[in-house]
Amino acid sequence: MSSVLTSRQENYSQWYNDLVLKGGLADYSAVKGCMVIKPYGYGLWENMRDQLDKMFKDTGHQNAYFPLLIPKSFLSKEAAHIEGFAKECAVVTHYRLKNDPNGNGVIVDPDAKLEEELIIRPTSETIIWSTYKNWVQSYRDLPILVNQWANVVRWEMRTRLFLRTAEFLWQEGHTAHATKEEAIAETEQMLDIYAQFAEEYMAMPVIRGVKTANERFAGAIDTYCIEAMMQDGKALQAGTSHFLGQNFAKAFDVTFTDKENKIEHVWATSWGVSTRLIGALVMAHSDDQGLVMPPKLAPLQVVIVPIYNKKDTEATQRIDDTVAGILKELKAKGVRAKYDNDDTTRPGWKFAEHELRGVPVRIAIGARDLENKVVEVARRDEKTKETVSLDGLTDTIQNLLADIQSNMFNKALKFRDEHITKVDSWEEFVKVLDEKGGFVSAHWDGTSATEDKIKEMTKATIRCIPLDNPQEDGKCILTGNASKERVLFARAY
């Protein structure tokens, strides 16, 4: 119930946890850092997955599946890659349990030690490129446009539901190309798909950009990203698309014969988004009454609540019959709708519950409404209600859903744009970070050392160098050294 939510003002972090738990999206599990995704949260993920999957397939990608376990030696083949992932690897060392000879239950069987340890994939570049070696001989075998939906494990010490968990669900695209240009075009295309998905489906505006060397994926030449802004003024990286150059092809010796009969290393990309997007969606839109779901992804778009007078069985029947007709029409138009006629709870309780769960539209219908041929329609985003004619109700609802979707985007866009602040001095930089938050657009001298120092001093990182960034001469806010463009700093999830 909404009354038990912590408010954003009071404790943003607690508000988020309350929402995820009480909104029915997820639960803690008995395994440190791992979460249970509950049916409502998984329904949201299914809608996200299905839409992304369609976008991947429309651009020529196919799904495949590669092993969960990666030999330790594979992970080590690309130097930057192992450097980036070594500290968070779950390691399988044995393949059998046995009864403890001392009678203390079950123990790991010391005789079942693996010759080489296996790592639970933190990402699959190495196992996939070891496979691509067998799939590619000639330019005719390229491109390979493959995506995988999978679970991965990165042993994080500090975890947060959806935002940072030891195990998470994601998709990882891994493509192989004959030329550098084609691989870069793929990297950019997939970034555009992520941006389109975030904006059109999640109603969450994003900035497209390139990461600095410090924030680059371990093993990439360039990491492109989309960055979103949360309501507490912190940034959130929502998706990344990597141009890997020939790094993995060289590590796994994947070569092909080109049209001129020359042998070349293959060019690679990889790109991924994860269940982290659910955390982003929650934090971008929700309010102190609960979740606010964008209609295009909401597991349930419309809920209909009857206002019964139980003594009047005839009116009750009339309500049920009318709702049956409404539901049928809505479902025929592809609207995800449900009749909540559970008679063990009262309408007020249901209203609060559906508000908490962020159902975009609620329809309430009572005997007197019926006489007047109207229903009460409430929208979750603005928490407004109006009386609406039963005539043309399906059209009204469809228009309303579209309106909610665009209103949510516009609200988030306005907030985001109000939270990009240009600053030209260190004092201003720190003040904006501390008092206002959001993205701070500032000059930087281009060195990792300066970036590290700024991070150390303020906890802000460079979220990205936006694509199509205007070039202008300026001076680094920290060192005063010359700079050719502004970059976006923020504290981030």
Next chain:
Amino acid sequence: MSSVLTSRQENYSQWYNDLVLKGGLADYSAVKGCMVIKPYGYGLWENMRDQLDKMFKDTGHQNAYFPLLIPKSFLSKEAAHIEGFAKECAVVTHYRLKNDPNGNGVIVDPDAKLEEELIIRPTSETIIWSTYKNWVQSYRDLPILVNQWANVVRWEMRTRLFLRTAEFLWQEGHTAHATKEEAIAETEQMLDIYAQFAEEYMAMPVIRGVKTANERFAGAIDTYCIEAMMQDGKALQAGTSHFLGQNFAKAFDVTFTDKENKIEHVWATSWGVSTRLIGALVMAHSDDQGLVMPPKLAPLQVVIVPIYNKKDTEATQRIDDTVAGILKELKAKGVRAKYDNDDTTRPGWKFAEHELRGVPVRIAIGARDLENKVVEVARRDEKTKETVSLDGLTDTIQNLLADIQSNMFNKALKFRDEHITKVDSWEEFVKVLDEKGGFVSAHWDGTSATEDKIKEMTKATIRCIPLDNPQEDGKCILTGNASKERVLFARAY
């Protein structure tokens, strides 16, 4: 190409491996016992998954996701369960790698040893019931009807592509109920859904039955199963549905307050099918020329191959235009169709390739056909061709796909029924197993000892006691002891 396939006669096992590898379904991986599911094989799995998922949701189930890793102590809480799975557990003992101080690359960091080892789920009863404990207080919280699509790991020593792999993909339903009757009804309902899926979609007839104690799932009171017959006369367990009684509720102390305010343990079921079904589908239908895919699940249902005379560019254009129209109509009817106009390979090569991959219908179209307003249509199951009018081609193809689907089922059913043999003596029993194979319907004295002995002597196991099994007095083929019904024996995958 089909010419490189081993024939079934020559070496059935090799024929199967050839088909899976050369048909593009899967590949071996660098990790012992783990496979790579290639795009064509994964496309087949997606069609299977989507259909099953719809059937689950139509019967009120929702998807959720539980952790990959299970604390060792959880797995041990149900005695029969740990007994059944202990010998095939992949065990995570550490969570970090580090640079070898001796300079030999990367090693497991001994300082990052887990306090309690984690097991990669071989199945999820224990982690799920440890979660359900928090979800259930009252009868109002029941039933819980949850399914999970996931990967699991069982460390098998002898593996075969799809049929038995260390990691496989599956779904596992885990439901919780207030009464025994309701849980049994759920177990039976899910068995029926599996049987319906196998027969209507995979075109694979199955026998529904109950397992004997020897073959029961570790932790179940009763295991229901569907059993299929492969072309080499070996049986294959295609799906199982378990009535778990209160075993897991007791192990994890999951209780609820019933309507009379009494505290009771919750009743459980679990049920699953896996990527093993792909192996079953391949072995049930394919032939010496390659895969034969049932139309309802085929990733590609219709392929259109142009017969160009390249000098005649005008005719080539006419063919392309005609095919564009055909494709548009087929796709509008939901037929998965593709135009294979790759001009680097010849029609004969394409014919063999699509035959190998089991595409149900092939349409060939040349300039002369066009003049006569006809095309050549070949069906994969019977390897027959006929000339068909362009008029009403979409209807013709849709009818043909339906006909292929039912023809494949009927063929498999005839084969299966011819391979159920009643025997009443030990000599006959052994002779049928050795010379004919298939299911052997015989009397058994009902003891595990006899079943073990028969398995030891013949490698045959009791596949199931069929549901609605006729009761008849008889004598056990091995011991001569009294028996009330026949059971089905077979050698099995």
